Amino acid sequence: MTKRIVNKIIVHCADTPENKEFTIDDIRKWHVEENGWIDVGYHLVVHLDGTVHTGRDFEKVGAHCRGHNEDSIGICYIGGRDFSMEFAKDTRTEEQKESMLILLKYLKNIYLDAKIHSHSDFADKACPSFDATAEYSNL
Numbered sequence: 001m002t003k004r005i006v007n008k009i010i011v012h013c014a015d016t017p018e019n020k021e022f023t024i025d026d027i028r029k030w031h032v033e034e035n036g037w038i039d040v041g042y043h044l045v046v047h048l049d050g051t052v053h054t055g056r057d058f059e060k061v062g063a064h065c066r067g068h069n070e071d072s073i074g075i076c077y078i079g080g081r082d083f084s085m086e087f088a089k090d091t092r093t094e095e096q097k098e099s100m101l102i103l104l105k106y107l108k109n110i111y112l113d114a115k116i117h118s119h120s121d122f123a124d125k126a127c128p129s130f131d132a133t134a135e136y137s138n139l
Contacts, residue, residue: 008072009072010064010121018081028040041064050096066123075100078096104116116137116139118131
């Protein structure tokens with residue numbers, strides 16, 4: 001199999017309420033049962049406690065950012081909305097922030113030319129509810 005060319009790492013939020021745990025299995029169910037996709041759209045999901053869970057294999061094209069799936073890796077953190085689900089909000093726990101930084105550094109070592117982006121760079125959405133492009137620009 002030919003190695004997939006990845007030049008973007010796209011950061012997402014799950015669009016779930018702050019401090020309410022959901023799992024990659026919940027997201028997989030939403031993506032498969034509600035969207036009709038073959039699997040979870042993200043390659044990695046970061047839970048509230050900072051644990052990182054694998055979704056799609058890195059060599060498989062994701063389903064996380066229309067028009068940019070072929071050449072990207074999609075990372076999602078649980079959260080992204082205030083408790084009432086009324087507003088987008090950076091709800092990352094300290095554990096999520098730490099894990100995401102380690103994870104992004106790791107991915108940048110694998111995909112040397114990849115740039116880190118917010119989902120909102122490519123779609124008219126608040127996702128990931130913070131400016132990941134700016135926050136991780138020094139990686």
